[in-house]
Amino acid sequence: MTPEPLSRARIVRAAIDLIEREGADAVSMRRIAADLGVGAMSLYNHVPSKAALLDGVAEAILSEIEFTDDPDAHWTDRVRTQARAFRQIAHHYPRCTMVVVSRQLTSPAGLLPVERALSTLREAGFDARDAVRVLRLFIAYIVGSLLREVGVTPTFAPVGSILPRVADIDPALFPVVASLYDTLRDCDAEEEFEFGLEILVQAIQALPRRPGAAT
Amino acid sequence: MTPEPLSRARIVRAAIDLIEREGADAVSMRRIAADLGVGAMSLYNHVPSKAALLDGVAEAILSEIEFTDDPDAHWTDRVRTQARAFRQIAHHYPRCTMVVVSRQLTSPAGLLPVERALSTLREAGFDARDAVRVLRLFIAYIVGSLLREVGVTPTFAPVGSILPRVADIDPALFPVVASLYDTLRDCDAEEEFEFGLEILVQAIQALPRRPGAAT
DNA sequence: AGCGTGGCACGTACGGTGTACGTGCGTCAA
DNA sequence: TTGACGCACGTACACCGTACGTGCCACGCT
Numbered sequence: 001m002t003p004e005p006l007s008r009a010r011i012v013r014a015a016i017d018l019i020e021r022e023g024a025d026a027v028s029m030r031r032i033a034a035d036l037g038v039g040a041m042s043l044y045n046h047v048p049s050k051a052a053l054l055d056g057v058a059e060a061i062l063s064e065i066e067f068t069d070d071p072d073a074h075w076t077d078r079v080r081t082q083a084r085a086f087r088q089i090a091h092h093y094p095r096c097t098m099v100v101v102s103r104q105l106t107s108p109a110g111l112l113p114v115e116r117a118l119s120t121l122r123e124a125g126f127d128a129r130d131a132v133r134v135l136r137l138f139i140a141y142i143v144g145s146l147l148r149e150v151g152v153t154p155t156f157a158p159v160g161s162i163l164p165r166v167a168d169i170d171p172a173l174f175p176v177v178a179s180l181y182d183t184l185r186d187c188d189a190e191e192e193f194e195f196g197l198e199i200l201v202q203a204i205q206a207l208p209r210r211p212g213a214a215t
Numbered sequence: 216m217t218p219e220p221l222s223r224a225r226i227v228r229a230a231i232d233l234i235e236r237e238g239a240d241a242v243s244m245r246r247i248a249a250d251l252g253v254g255a256m257s258l259y260n261h262v263p264s265k266a267a268l269l270d271g272v273a274e275a276i277l278s279e280i281e282f283t284d285d286p287d288a289h290w291t292d293r294v295r296t297q298a299r300a301f302r303q304i305a306h307h308y309p310r311c312t313m314v315v316v317s318r319q320l321t322s323p324a325g326l327l328p329v330e331r332a333l334s335t336l337r338e339a340g341f342d343a344r345d346a347v348r349v350l351r352l353f354i355a356y357i358v359g360s361l362l363r364e365v366g367v368t369p370t371f372a373p374v375g376s377i378l379p380r381v382a383d384i385d386p387a388l389f390p391v392v393a394s395l396y397d398t399l400r401d402c403d404a405e406e407e408f409e410f411g412l413e414i415l416v417q418a419i420q421a422l423p424r425r426p427g428a429a430t
Numbered sequence: 431a432g433c434g435t436g437g438c439a440c441g442t443a444c445g446g447t448g449t450a451c452g453t454g455c456g457t458c459a460a
Numbered sequence: 461t462t463g464a465c466g467c468a469c470g471t472a473c474a475c476c477g478t479a480c481g482t483g484c485c486a487c488g489c490t
Contacts, residue, residue: 104366144355151319196352203418
């Protein structure tokens with residue numbers, strides 16, 4: 001009946017599809033099993049628990065990041081490209097983003113991006129300590145940005161924005177927020193991400209680095 | 216029997232305590248009710264749903280942020296202070312941090328920090344657009360940092376660090392990660408947060424601002 | 431004082447969840 | 461041929477969120 005046999009990969013795939021289709025709250029072992037046309041308990045022959053399944057989801061998505069790393073490009077451009085790759089994947093799986101960032105994996109699945117980034121930074125002349133710190137700075141910024149972006153676009157229509165309705169804001173209590181309401185309201189996520197990214201890139205470019213490294 | 220009558224505030228408080236004591240997975244209406252010595256359904260006389268209760272948790276924690284804002288201080292120091300205030304509250308409720316950042320509230324509860332921050336930035340001479348962008352840059356950085364910090368300290372002992380055990384890393388596949396393992400491993404969260412914060416502050420200080428504003 | 435009324439704690443019940451466990455069928459190895 | 465093993469399946473249990481009905485008690489009005 002089922003063309004392919006059940007497998008961990010197929011289960012993870014079904015979970016991802018389900019999350020994208022109906023949101024993370026809709027995931028249940030029974031539901032995923034139903035989507036695969038099998039009984040709920042059959043999943044446990046390939047996955048030890050629901051938690052492990054969600055780890056698999058995070059792992060699979062992280063490993064889908066595309067690295068078109070051009071070794072000839074300037075290191076700052078490579079950093080930019082890698083940061084955008086992270087963001088890209090989150091936009092490809094918007095409803096999954098939350099589950100990816102919320103579970104911290106102990107598997108080496110998400111290590112390849114780290115490897116690439118650290119490699120780029122070391123080549124750029126950062127010492128070990130600064131390379132790690134800069135990497136973490138970027139990851140923090142990217143994760144934080146994505147969290148807000150997917151929050152603003154919860155389902156399809158962000159009818160209720162993250163901002164309270166304008167009527168709920170008391171200008172006496174929050175004068176600045178009230179005056180900036182329109183600016184806070186409309187946000188071009190792409191443009192804002194690039195704004196922060198550029199600031200970070202410029203800032204770390206000004207950091208002291210080992211002389212003789214790539215300019 | 217119960218000294219004080221049931222109330223939304225008392226329920227939220229119990230939820231926070233429970234999360235801090237046993238983790239977010241342990242929260243259930245029955246459990247919270249038991250901790251309060253009442254029946255499960257009694258909670259619904261004060262809280263419409265579990266989701267609303269968790270919103271209340273986020274709201275309560277956010278509103279606990281202490282703002283000892285010194286109007287005489289340089290605006291860069293005020294920015295630093297506000298950023299640290301965010302981090303402080305997350306460290307006061309480490310297990311709650313995830314639930315706070317994971318639900319985006321539509322209530323004006325978390326608006327006061329935004330008001331303060333925007334006010335500071337406007338006074339510093341940023342135009343409306345840049346003030347909002349800079350605020351979001353900082354929020355992204357702070358949220359991302361906290362997410363990693365609370366992830367590294369899941370319970371008390373981070374026996375399984377976010378890094379895979381050193382034995383699991385294949386130096387052939389991840390040479391840079393392997394060589395930087397020790398640096399990646401030990402991290403002084405406070406020091407790293409300050410590192411990124413300082414970079415951000417320096418960077419936005421170099422941004423063009425309205426002339427005549429605070430230097 | 432008598433009486434209505436509304437708030438609030440409570441218990442029961444229903445549909446759903448993760449998963450421990452036992453069962454039976456298929457397909458390979460000896 | 462037979463044994464073992466893999467794997468899909470169903471049942472069962474404890475727990476979850478919460479809709480709904482019941483009864484107590486403290487209050488406002490006449």
